Amino acid sequence: MNSRLQQFLPWFVVGLLALFPLLENTFYMQLLTKVLIMAIFAMSLDLLVGYTGLVSFGHAAYFGLAGYALALMVPKYEAVSLWWSLPAAIGVCALFALVTGMLVLRTRGIYFIMVTLAFAQMLFFVFHDTKLGGGSDGAYIYVKPAMKLGDFEMANLEKPAQFYWLALFLMAATYLLLRRVLGSSFGRALLGIKVNEHRMRALGFPVFRYQLASFTLSGSLAGIAGYLAAVQYGFGNPEILSWHQSGAVLMMGILGGMGTLYGSVIGAGAFVLLQEVLSNQAWFGAAAKHWQLAMGIFIMLVALYMPQGLAGLAQKFRGKPATEGADE
């Protein structure tokens, strides 16, 4: 594939996806909306795992926190403005990521995995055990956020197609932002830290500050995904913060291929579709109830036999190294 094609391919894909609502199939459009949201979530984790070399097993914390932030901001039977509620939700996530980041970045490796999981679990218990977010039942969002400019209604998010376009726009924006960030000297330094932290420190890079910035950005972007997910489902409950969610997003990233960004999008699509197929009662009957068994086995097989994910398979085909970090 030549580089010119490579440059335009993402925009071609986004253009194709933008046409999807013309098919007027609401079920698949909503499924695709879920894929787009999960793609944002998985890309945010890829920044951390694939480009900074920090394996977090608590990324659902930021996803769920944004959902709860929205649920708590919405007045009961009125719409909240997206213009301030989305930045506010992202801000809450950024702040939480900054504070937890300062603590978890004092550790490395196995410790880092355990500590990120523990902090996510702490947040889970905060929302599960206290009345703050409605306890184990969760909090409801009865009216979807409004997008108005003055009196002009830019989009009505109650309509699946318009919400789909918003998710698509934010997914493309996240991709573009991360490409920019990773192409900058900051992004190159992150890759350097991933490959050899000590050498980067010896070269005079403030490693901790770079990692903290990456951690905070990653948490904020996960917040965008969490906000959208809460809008789509109309509620936030402790499940969205659970470690199953953290495991699932890690799986999406690896399935697609860590450290490629577009792999996260492919991985999110593959994971959501697989989940949908395995739990399809029409196809698997009573076995569909136990779809997690098949999913678990699939995850184990990927971990053992497909470490570079789908992107890795594609690149192996073309004879290139799988991650950008590998040739540094």
Place this chain on the structure above:
Amino acid sequence: MDFAFFLIQLLNGLQYGLLLFLVASGLTLVFGIMGIINLAHGSFYMVGAYLAWSLSSLTGSLTAAILLAIPLTVVLGMALERLLFRHLYQRDHLYQVLLTYGLILVFEELRSLIWGDDVLGVAVPALLNASIPLTENLSYPVYRLAISGVCLLLAAALYFLIQKTRLGMMIRAGASNRDMVQSLGIDIKLIYTLVFALGIALAAFAGMINAPLSSVFPNMGSQVLIICFVVVVIGGIGSVKGALAASLMIGLAETFGTVLVPEVAGMIVYVLMAIVLVWRPEGLFGGRA
């Protein structure tokens, strides 16, 4: 808070802490010696509890059930190490996380297929089904004291095994330099298998003896697992001594927290962890990581 009440909470806290130690020590050994992160460790706690329920209803005695179940869990541990974990020693932690996450899903679904999703009860053994009166209306169950006693015995045995025996020497040597130990003619693969099976058997045993107190229910493993992560982080990876100190600390903090400040009890252990991270990121008894 009068003295008898305080004593009861103290004993409960110690008993809970000692039980956590059984699960956490296996976890920290596997981390420290093999460099493997095992998210599915809590599942073995669950498997232990469910085996105790099945076998005790089959044989009519919890003691017999435990004696039957321990060899089963050891075999399970050895088989999993051979089939799955062995392939991941040299790989990035990322894949260990993923593999063991998949394993949790498999264990939970198999549990649901075999035992269903109901909460199950296990009877306290008749011999230990008594209480020691403390005041006219407060008393303390003998079974809890027995658990604490058994856990203390196991802790001592573990210390003896690792510090005083030849096998323990090989285990410690394997932790610091795998290749060197192997070139000295010691079968390090066998040692890894043994350590892994030991860790799993300890977790499963904890599930078995705690089954009469906690009852047996779905997802019981993940609850214990995450608390044990906190224990390992506070105690320091690979340190059995650290695991003991941190387990007791967490056990007491959570028990007294639940009684004194129930609203924030769920958060106390995480706050403790945060404090330790600021103060000593390598854990109380850990070497520099």
